[in-house]
Amino acid sequence: MIEVKNLTYRYGTRPVLEGLNFTIEEGGFYAVMGANGSGKTTLLRLVSGMLTPQEGEVVVDGTNVQHYKARELAQRMSFVRQHPQTDFEFSAFETVLMGRNPYQRHLQNESERDWKIVEQCMRQTNTWHLRFARPSEMSGGELQRVMLARALAQQTPIMLLDEPISNLDISHQFDILDLLRTINREEHKTVLIVLHDLNMALQYCQKLLLLHQGQVLYKGDMREGLTAERIATVFGVKAEVGEEGSIRLSRL
Amino acid sequence: MGPWYAVLTVVLLAVMLFSARVGAVRFTWEEMWQSPIFWNLRLPRIILSVLVGAALSVCGAAYQSIFRNPLTDPYVLGISSGASLGAAVAILLGLQTFLLGVGACALATGILTILIIYRIASIGNRMHATTLLLTGVCLTFLISAVISFLMVLHQDKMDSIIFWTMGSFASASWVDVAFVAPVVVAGTAVVVYYGRDLNLLLAGSETAKSLGVEVEKVKKRLLLVTTLMVAFCVSTCGVIGFVGLVVPHCIRLVAGPDNRRVVPLAVLVGGTFLLLCDTLARTLMIPAELPVGCLTALVGAPLFIYLLYKNKKTY
Numbered sequence: 328m329i330e331v332k333n334l335t336y337r338y339g340t341r342p343v344l345e346g347l348n349f350t351i352e353e354g355g356f357y358a359v360m361g362a363n364g365s366g367k368t369t370l371l372r373l374v375s376g377m378l379t380p381q382e383g384e385v386v387v388d389g390t391n392v393q394h395y396k397a398r399e400l401a402q403r404m405s406f407v408r409q410h411p412q413t414d415f416e417f418s419a420f421e422t423v424l425m426g427r428n429p430y431q432r433h434l435q436n437e438s439e440r441d442w443k444i445v446e447q448c449m450r451q452t453n454t455w456h457l458r459f460a461r462p463s464e465m466s467g468g469e470l471q472r473v474m475l476a477r478a479l480a481q482q483t484p485i486m487l488l489d490e491p492i493s494n495l496d497i498s499h500q501f502d503i504l505d506l507l508r509t510i511n512r513e514e515h516k517t518v519l520i521v522l523h524d525l526n527m528a529l530q531y532c533q534k535l536l537l538l539h540q541g542q543v544l545y546k547g548d549m550r551e552g553l554t555a556e557r558i559a560t561v562f563g564v565k566a567e568v569g570e571e572g573s574i575r576l577s578r579l
Numbered sequence: 580m581g582p583w584y585a586v587l588t589v590v591l592l593a594v595m596l597f598s599a600r601v602g603a604v605r606f607t608w609e610e611m612w613q614s615p616i617f618w619n620l621r622l623p624r625i626i627l628s629v630l631v632g633a634a635l636s637v638c639g640a641a642y643q644s645i646f647r648n649p650l651t652d653p654y655v656l657g658i659s660s661g662a663s664l665g666a667a668v669a670i671l672l673g674l675q676t677f678l679l680g681v682g683a684c685a686l687a688t689g690i691l692t693i694l695i696i697y698r699i700a701s702i703g704n705r706m707h708a709t710t711l712l713l714t715g716v717c718l719t720f721l722i723s724a725v726i727s728f729l730m731v732l733h734q735d736k737m738d739s740i741i742f743w744t745m746g747s748f749a750s751a752s753w754v755d756v757a758f759v760a761p762v763v764v765a766g767t768a769v770v771v772y773y774g775r776d777l778n779l780l781l782a783g784s785e786t787a788k789s790l791g792v793e794v795e796k797v798k799k800r801l802l803l804v805t806t807l808m809v810a811f812c813v814s815t816c817g818v819i820g821f822v823g824l825v826v827p828h829c830i831r832l833v834a835g836p837d838n839r840r841v842v843p844l845a846v847l848v849g850g851t852f853l854l855l856c857d858t859l860a861r862t863l864m865i866p867a868e869l870p871v872g873c874l875t876a877l878v879g880a881p882l883f884i885y886l887l888y889k890n891k892k893t894y
Contacts, residue, residue, distance in 0.1 A: 377785045401791030408786065417778070417836055425779055429791035433772050481790070 328353050329374060329485065329517070333383035336369055343369045345541040346383070353484075354515045356508065358528035358549065361538035362561055367521045368409060370538065371487045374519070375406040387485070401429035405478035409489040409521075411470055419465070419473045420458040423449055426480030448479040451506055453499070467494035475503065479510075488520040492527075500524075504531045525566075525574045529553060537561060583834075587847040591629070594851050598625050598858040603865050624751040625854060627759065628871075631748075631812045632822055632853025634763045636845035638805040639823020640830075641770050644777040644838060645798055648708050650886055652823030653809045656711075657718035659820070661692025662806075662813040663744060664722045671733055678758045678814065685810035692718055693802055746819035746872030748857050755815040766808040767846060773797055774839035781836070819872045821879020822853055828882065 329351040336344045343366040351357060359367050372378045374385050376392035385392045387403060395403075405426070417425075426448070427441040449455040452472040462470060471494050478486060486507075492500045508531055511518050519536070522528045528535070528549065535552040537545040539561045545552045550572065558566040559579065567575040599621055600606045604614075611617050639652035646656075653659045665688030666681050674680035695718065700711040726744055730737050770777075776797045779787040788794045812819075826849040827841055834840045853875070860869040 372785070375789055377788060397788050397793045398791040401789060404789075406786075406789040411782075411786075417781075421835075421837065422782075425782065425790055428775060428779060431775070433775070477790075 328388060329519075330386040331374070331383070332386065334370075334373060334380050334385065335382035336366075336373060336378065336380050342541055344373070344538075347543055349536070349543055349546050351517060351519065351536075353517055354511070355534050356511045356518045356532050357520070357534040357536050358532035359519055359521045359536045359538065360523070360525075360528060360561075361544075362563075365538040365561075366541055367538055368489055371406065371489050371519065371521065375404060375487055376400055377406070398429050401481060401483070403483055404485040404487065405481040405483040407471075407474050407478045407486075407488040407491045409493070411474045416461040416463065418458065419454060419460050419476075420445065420449070422462075422473055423454075423476045423480050426477040429481060444482070445476075445480050448476040449473075451479065452476040453502060468496060468499060471495060472499065472503070483516075485517045486519070488518070490521050490523065493523070500527065507531070525553065525558070525576070529572055529574060584843070584847065587844065587851070591847055591851045591854075594854055594858075595625050595629065598854055601858065601862050603861070619753075620751075623753045623756050624748045624857070626756050627751040627815060628748050628854045628857040629850035630756070630759050630763045631816055631819065632826075632849040632851070632856075633846040634759075634766065634808045634812050634849075635819065635822040635853070636826035636849025637767050637770050637842055638808055640827040640838060640841050640845050641777060641801055641805050642823065643827060644780050645801060646711055647781055647783070648711055649828065650708075650712060650824070650883065651715070652821065653805075654719075654818065654820035654822075655715050655824060655883070656692075656696060657715040657722065658689050658692050658696075658806060658809050659813055659818040660719045660722040662686070662689035662810040663818045664688045664725060665810070666814050666817075667726050667729055667744075670736060671729060678754065682758065682811050682814045685814045686807055689806045689810040689813075690803070693806055744818060745870040746817040746875075747860075747868070747870055748816050749861075749868055751816070759811050759815055762808055762811045766804045767842070769804045770801065771839075771842050773801055774837075774842055777801075777838040777842075778836070817872070819853070819875055821875045821883065822849060825875070825879045825882055826852055828886070 331347050331349050334344055334347040335342070359370065361367050369378065373380055374392070376385070376395065379393060392400060423445045424437055424441065427437055427444065431437065446455065449458060452475050454469065454472045454476050457465060457469055457473065465473065471491060475488070475491055492503050495503060504527060507518055507520065510516050520532065532549050535545060535547065535549045536543065537552060537557060544561065545557060553568065553574070555566045555568055558564060563579060565577045565579045569575065599617060600611060602621065604616055606614060606617065635653055642651045642653065642656060643649055662685035665684035665686070669681040669684035674684070696711065696714050699714045700707055723744060776787070776792045779790050779792045780794070780798070784794045826845055830841050830844045830848055834844060853871070856874040857871045860871040860874050863869060
């Protein structure tokens with residue numbers, strides 16, 4: 328369970344998030360949505376403990392994220408970042424194997440079990456054929472799937488994903504969201520995913536966390552929450568929400 | 580990887596034996612074991628150059644991961660020069676008979692250098708690659724200017740100071756070996772211990788943290804340990820450049836980027852490399868001696884330029 332209490336973050340004097348309060352229940356599948364600059368990435372970085380808030384706190388399973396040891400937190404929560412950094416040339420397999428780090432002691436090598444988990448995660452994300460590839464040899468979408476595989480290899484009950492499908496072709500977008508939905512249902516994992524595609528969010532996520540101007544505009548059921556008025560307020564576009572759960576967008 | 584370690588250890592031992600026999604005085608095997616030149620001059624010099632070569636290479640590999648920049652090493656970052664300033668000041672204060680005093684001064688200025696570099700080159704929690712290198716180069720200029728100034732002021736001690744700025748094993752003794760060896764062995768053990776953390780640091784601080792690395796703690800410890808190693812090495816043999824750049828880079832070409840392999844291999848390859856350079860330095864122009872830093876720079880600087888050229892887009 329993730330409890331966000333009075334969370335405030337400013338870059339310099341510019342406030343990004345102001346006094347956020349909400350709770351993410353265990354096993355929730357949330358789309359985090361909002362316009363550019365609405366604080367989605369900042370929120371995820373705060374929840375993951377990467378950033379320290381100026382005010383308020385994020386409590387995960389009863390403990391403030393800032394108080395966890397890095398290893399313990401990495402066993403509870405994985406984070407797929409928007410822009411993976413890859414300066415040195417580890418192969419995709421080695422990269423995914425890093426996801427097993429929270430479970431290993433110093434000077435201890437990966438076990439056969441770790442290798443099996445890595446293989447399974449790479450097959451799930453359709454990256455096993457890329458296992459020997461270096462980052463410079465991979466496309467943006469392939470790299471994004473490798474990063475997702477690494478997060479899966481962490482086997483955490485909570486997964487935070489910052490635009491994990493932005494570089495993927497449409498078929499891989501479906502694959503990844505299908506996969507996330509499956510593990511959410513079968514393994515009861517909590518998923519917070521930043522998405523831009525309203526239709527994808529509507530189709531896959533039960534819950535919506537809608538950010539607007541540093542505040543939570545809506546948190547709750549996706550179908551109830553994603554109304555034409557809210558879409559107009561947040562994104563400034565006209566939306567027609569169809570009966571069968573699809574959204575047609577046009578300029579206001 | 581097992582056979583590699585064995586082969587490289589044999590190569591290192593072979594180069595040590597070869598180096599022991601050649602020089603201004605050439606030995607046969609029988610003469611060698613009985614000669615005081617071998618026991619008192621050549622052997623400590625050989626062991627010291629192996630230790631320093633290993634230390635600089637291990638530190639280079641560590642800095643490259645911590646700063647996430649393949650072009651860094653103790654010399655390029657200015658840490659060696661920083662330490663040499665402390666050593667020079669210690670000599671002026673008359674501390675040269677007391678190696679620990681020189682080492683402590685070198686460590687202090689080495690750490691100061693790292694703090695300055697960190698201050699200038701870090702933007703948020705990222706190090707800017709170009710700023711990092713430029714800071715190192717500028718600090719080196721600044722420090723060599725200060726040392727030149729000190730030399731002019733104290734011309735009587737010029738010889739012993741000049742030695743620090745050019746790098747040489749000519750005065751190596753068993754005392755130096757006893758001084759450097761524990762630090763190099765313990766320091767290398769610490770870097771090996773954090774091998775996987777170094778790999779994860781390459782993915783960036785935030786990613787490393789989300790994968791379970793206590794980023795700030797690990798970085799601080801490693802920077803302290805590596806700077807200690809550099810400072811102690813500099814205290815005995817002066818500033819020798821580019822070893823920490825050349826060796827890890829060559830290892831990565833063959834063994835890949837995993838620091839759990841790169842660091843132990845850097846011990847063997849780095850030791851062999853610097854010993855070879857020093858052996859050449861004292862045998863190429865007998866009876867004169869070349870500064871060993873001159874030879875390492877002849878190998879290292881072109882490699883540095885090549886790496887800059889290859890990574891033109893990134894830097």
